[in-house]
Amino acid sequence: MIPDIVAAIVLGLLAIxxxxxxxxxxxxxxxxxxAVAADLIFFAFIGIVAxxxxxxxxxAVIDIILIAAVLGFLSIxxxxxxxQGGQR
Amino acid sequence: MNADILVTVFGSALLILGxxxxxxxxxxxxxxxxxxxxxxxxxxxxxxxxxxxxxxxxVLDFSVLNLIKGLIAIVAQLLTSSIGSFALARAGxxxxxxxxxxxxxxxxxxxxxxxxxxxxxxxTVHKGQAD
Numbered sequence: 001m002i003p004d005i006v007a008a009i010v011l012g013l014l015a016i017x018x019x020x021x022x023x024x025x026x027x028x029x030x031x032x033x034x035a036v037a038a039d040l041i042f043f044a045f046i047g048i049v050a051x052x053x054x055x056x057x058x059x060a061v062i063d064i065i066l067i068a069a070v071l072g073f074l075s076i077x078x079x080x081x082x083x084q085g086g087q088r
Numbered sequence: 089m090n091a092d093i094l095v096t097v098f099g100s101a102l103l104i105l106g107x108x109x110x111x112x113x114x115x116x117x118x119x120x121x122x123x124x125x126x127x128x129x130x131x132x133x134x135x136x137x138x139x140x141x142x143x144x145x146x147v148l149d150f151s152v153l154n155l156i157k158g159l160i161a162i163v164a165q166l167l168t169s170s171i172g173s174f175a176l177a178r179a180g181x182x183x184x185x186x187x188x189x190x191x192x193x194x195x196x197x198x199x200x201x202x203x204x205x206x207x208x209x210x211x212t213v214h215k216g217q218a219d
Contacts, residue, residue: 006100013107017114024117032123032180043134047141062157069161073168080179
């Protein structure tokens with residue numbers, strides 16, 4: 001569906017992003033920094049799923065992206081609640 | 089045939105641009121000095137990058153149904169990434185993550201101090217009336 005070189009470039013960029021975010025998770029002085037990095041890993045993962053879906057001509061790729069975009073912020077909201085110890 | 093090539097080039101450019109924006113957010117995540125600047129980098133850049141990638145997918149795999157789903161996904165992404173960043177930065181502030189020392193106006197601390205003063209002032213006024 002898309003040229004192989006484009007898929008390689010996009011996956012390479014997103015892989016660099018995930019590696020840098022993992023570095024921040026390992027280094028992060030507070031739990032909040034690790035949570036921000038986890039948020040970025042989720043966003044990069046949406047991109048990786050999109051490229052694989054296009055490359056293998058999977059019809060459901062836009063549905064997967066839609067669900068991930070609509071419900072993805074719940075993970076970071078729950079991490080924020082967790083940081084505050086369940087208080088508002 | 090020609091239009092096909094144009095669509096492929098345009099969609100591929102959108103995909104690469106979105107991935108580059110997400111990677112720039114990751115570079116900011118490593119290089120920026122404190123939690124709030126990192127949250128800012130991820131919240132703005134990653135939300136925009138995912139929106140660009142969704143646009144690229146819709147361009148490459150076009151149908152009216154995909155266009156509607158893509159628009160819903162982009163609007164939801166742009167709305168909710170900012171909510172997530174806000175909640176996370178607020179949680180970091182409440183749990184005592186200090187901003188970098190070059191942050192000059194700390195308006196949250198000032199308004200918190202002001203609120204406490206105002207509340208104690210009200211209390212004394214109320215006590216005075218009761219007496």
